[in-house]
């Protein structure tokens with residue numbers, strides 16, 4: 050019966066090909082959407098994992114998250130180094146990772162940070178060692194593989210975030226040295242080059258006191274109380290005094306302290322002191338979520354953004370258009386089903402004689418109907434298969450040709466969970482499309498057909 | 503195996519098409535069912551092959567009443583050549599024969615298929631699709647399709663109506679030879695008087711009644 054169904058399909062190649070094409074396009078679109086939806090949101094969530102808050106300069110919060118968590122957009126601006134100290138001193142903060150962005154090497158971002166970065170992303174060194182001295186750099190796994198960098202190799206970063214800017218503004222005077230390569234993490238880190246933030250200042254010719262930076266860090270580590278840290282603690286413990294409640298959930302603030310702190314930060318800003326781009330903050334306790342953003346946002350030149358919120362907004366944003374495309378794809382699939390239906394109905398009419406002959410030759414009703422339903426299902430199955438393969442090939446091609454798409458982390462050959470359901474649905478469309486023509490054939494009396502001929 | 507038609511009566515609405523038809527065929531007997539157009543030949547053949555049920559009367563083949571399990575009896579023991587429907591359109595001639603064997607006997611006998619194609623002179627058309635065949639070739643292919651299932655009763659409805667004299671003669675001969683070869687009874691319905699000479703027995707049908 051299968052060979053008979055195939056024979057009938059081959060008998061009208063154009064119609065069959067057209068129906069298959071319709072379904073293939075629909076399936077390809079749906080698979081791509083599934084892959085994009087699943088893997089992109091998985092990837093977004095993975096990269097943002099453990100980051101409760103991002104602190105950066107004022108601007109679009111989405112842009113802040115994109116640039117400092119996903120490393121895809123331009124940073125919003127700079128924040129003073131002292132903000133790192135301020136946040137690290139806060140007891141509600143478990144970890145604050147500094148980021149100094151601004152340069153790239155062959156299109157891969159150079160991220161100035163410190164050892165807390167590795168702690169946060171749980172990186173492991175595959176070769177060499179962590180960066181230590183200024184201008185030492187550690188490569189993420191993907192960057193290392195793509196650029197073919199080796200330990201000890203020197204390289205020069207260029208200003209900006211895209212490769213083609215290299216010619217205009219190379220930092221020839223301060224070459225980096227590769228001291229380590231990270232093991233793959235499956236996260237955004239694979240595509241980054243890590244160095245100390247002092248190194249980033251060095252290549253930009255920003256004067257800074259290495260000792261001072263070290264001092265800040267050691268102070269923090271010793272739980273030493275610098276002036277900022279003191280204030281931070283004061284405000285923490287000062288809630289009993291509780292004037293100027295700003296919002297029901299927020300803890301009480303101390304306006305004089307706040308303004309003093311602000312002035313310190315402002316001073317550091319206007320001094321053209323070394324700056325950072327953003328801080329990735331992990332809370333120690335839930336109280337941080339209430340107090341820290343409020344505290345940061347009161348600094349006029351800083352803002353805080355919650356990755357989870359912005360990611361959700363981003364997914365919502367994509368979601369609207371994805372929903373539109375998905376609707377279109379399902380309509381296309383339905384059209385494919387309709388085309389199969391029309392083709393089979395026409396066929397059932399023109400083939401009445403054939404089917405009557407089959408019945409006379411002893412084929413049971415079930416066998417004859419099975420032929421027709423098989424035709425629908427085979428058409429749908431071939432369409433689904435071609436569409437599925439096409440979609441995955443497209444992903445492979447896209448990954449080869451576009452770093453941005455590769456960055457989205459689409460896994461070309463790992464079927465998303467929904468894909469099986471999708472293919473089952475398309476097969477069902479094929480079967481349903483064949484059902485009515487099949488019923489029609491079921492009702493036909495071979496004797497009548499023979500009598501009519 | 504014997505075919506017995508006993509008191510078959512059929513009406514379409516108020517119109518009586520067949521009235522009290524009774525006759526029988528002995529094993530290996532060959533007969534011509536002769537009658538003008540509209541005399542009820544096709545209707546009678548459909549009743550004999552169990553595709554239609556008579557209003558009254560019965561048909562039995564080898565003692566099995568067609569009213570009981572006509573589908574199985576037809577499937578296992580009959581080879582039928584229809585007036586216009588000859589082959590399954592999507593399959594070539596050989597595939598048609600193989601499909602008929604598979605459906606009717608449950609197995610495939612390729613040697614018999616090739617021998618039959620050879621004997622009917624259409625071996626070179628084995629790969630042709632039905633629409634590529636001439637009327638004569640199509641009729642031969644239909645005979646081949648009916649014969650390869652080794653039937654006990656070979657039925658043909660107007661097998662020569664679309665053919666010229668030369669082809670009419672050869673098709674009639676082939677039907678007779680094929681029936682003899684497979685030891686089958688042969689019943690041919692036609693309005694064509696020319697076939698009378700090939701058959702020892704002629705059953706004449708006129709306005710739904712047997713004539714003497």
Ligand SMILES: Nc1ncnc2c1ncn2[C@@H]1O[C@H](COP(=O)(O)OP(=O)(O)OP(=O)(O)O)[C@@H](O)[C@H]1O
Nearest residue numbers: 500514519537538539540541542543544545546693
């Ligand atoms: N399904 C039907 N419904 C109503 N009348 C029918 C039907 N089938 C056949 N008839 C009528 O019954 C009569 C006998 O038809 P049948 O096809 O048996 O004749 P026939 O002898 O085979 O004719 P022909 O030589 O033209 O094939 C005709 O008058 C025909 O119009």
Ligand SMILES: [Mg+2]
Nearest residue numbers: 543544585659
């Ligand atoms: Mg007739």
